[in-house]
Amino acid sequence: MSGHKVEQASEEVVKNMKMIPFLHGLVRILPEGWLYPGTAPTFIDRIHSVKFRRDDVMVMTFPKCGTTWMQEIVWTMLHNPNLDHPKADQPTFQRCPDISFDMIFDTKPLGGLPMDSVAKMFEEIYPDRKMDNGVMADIIEATESPRVIKNHFPISLMPRDTLDTIKVVYVTRNPKDMTTSFWRFFSSVNVHEFRGDIDSFARLIMEDGMIYCPYWPHVKAAWEKRHHPNFHFVFYEDLISDSMQELRKINKFLGTQLSEEKLETIMRHTSFSSMKSRGEPLSDDVFKKENPKSVVFFRKGIVGDWKNNFSPELQKEMDQWIKKNLADTDLSLSWALAQ
Numbered sequence: 001m002s003g004h005k006v007e008q009a010s011e012e013v014v015k016n017m018k019m020i021p022f023l024h025g026l027v028r029i030l031p032e033g034w035l036y037p038g039t040a041p042t043f044i045d046r047i048h049s050v051k052f053r054r055d056d057v058m059v060m061t062f063p064k065c066g067t068t069w070m071q072e073i074v075w076t077m078l079h080n081p082n083l084d085h086p087k088a089d090q091p092t093f094q095r096c097p098d099i100s101f102d103m104i105f106d107t108k109p110l111g112g113l114p115m116d117s118v119a120k121m122f123e124e125i126y127p128d129r130k131m132d133n134g135v136m137a138d139i140i141e142a143t144e145s146p147r148v149i150k151n152h153f154p155i156s157l158m159p160r161d162t163l164d165t166i167k168v169v170y171v172t173r174n175p176k177d178m179t180t181s182f183w184r185f186f187s188s189v190n191v192h193e194f195r196g197d198i199d200s201f202a203r204l205i206m207e208d209g210m211i212y213c214p215y216w217p218h219v220k221a222a223w224e225k226r227h228h229p230n231f232h233f234v235f236y237e238d239l240i241s242d243s244m245q246e247l248r249k250i251n252k253f254l255g256t257q258l259s260e261e262k263l264e265t266i267m268r269h270t271s272f273s274s275m276k277s278r279g280e281p282l283s284d285d286v287f288k289k290e291n292p293k294s295v296v297f298f299r300k301g302i303v304g305d306w307k308n309n310f311s312p313e314l315q316k317e318m319d320q321w322i323k324k325n326l327a328d329t330d331l332s333l334s335w336a337l338a339q
């Protein structure tokens with residue numbers, strides 16, 4: 001439906017990924033070469049029949065770039081500026097459903113079906129419907145407006161009129177911290193169990209051999225849209241260094257007209273420590289490893305943690321990759337290198 005072509009990913013790509021294989025293998029969506037579980041094209045087509053609403057806000061990201069943080073900021077601005085909403089304690093995934101989630105269930109530990117918490121949510125809304133054709137689009141259709149929709153798919157896979165209809169907040173993060181966070185995350189969740197060191201993970205990112213890749217076309221396509229009135233581009237690093245300034249911009253973009261005082265309250269409510277204390281956005285056992293120390297979503301929440309994880313060789317390799325990929329764009333090199 002997006003006009004892309006689909007091809008099966010090679011055996012080598014599947015083997016190199018070093019994690020629990022997806023039941024329907026992997027596909028590349030061309031021309032960009034997005035690498036996704038084999039069920040992705042079906043679910044992307046389904047997105048093209050979702051009826052978006054004028055007041056929808058989509059939080060679009062490449063994974064581990066600050067999605068959960070932005071979901072909470074946007075949801076709180078729209079639904080809970082007084083911090084008294086009865087559903088505010090629900091995990092983020094329930095309040096802000098993920099339109100790109102279905103493909104991830106295609107893994108052996110889940111047997112191709114949604115994890116318990118998602119299945120329960122679906123069954124409560126649609127007691128008579130089967131879950132094997134995906135659930136997220138249906139969950140989104142039943143979500144109360146204004147909806148905050150999470151999405152890891154890039155803008156090019158969305159319906160062409162997306163930005164004529166809804167607002168999109170895009171968050172990106174420097175690739176070295178994204179890689180560190182992503183590696184920790186995929187190593188720590190039962191449904192993926194990445195088995196390798198950060199060097200091998202980073203190489204997969206650089207060679208577009210990890211699901212959700214390629215990273216640069218995702219970010220660059222968003223960067224090109226940054227002046228569109230319905231598109232708002234945010235750097236995770238700016239959100240860390242001057243949260244209030246970024247919240248003011250989001251307030252303006254969403255048209256929420258919240259006072260400085262309210263924004264300050266929201267800033268505190270969405271701080272790393274505050275969000276962490278309220279619990280994980282997804283808490284199913286199948287997701288989390290037995291080890292209670294294995295932190296899944298709220299890990300460190302800082303800029304520059306790559307320095308604690310990268311060898312000098314890996315830093316050199318990734319810096320070269322960054323410089324090569326920034327040659328044709330005006331995205332800031334100092335942001336991307338995060339030195």
Ligand code: A3P
Nearest residue numbers: 064065066067068069181271272298299300301
């Ligand atoms: P780290 O693993 O580097 O700590 P996503 O939500 O896209 O999966 O991104 C997860 C990353 O965002 C994690 O990074 C997580 O700690 C960080 N994060 C989540 N909430 C945050 C917050 N309120 N402030 C700062 N960082 C946050």
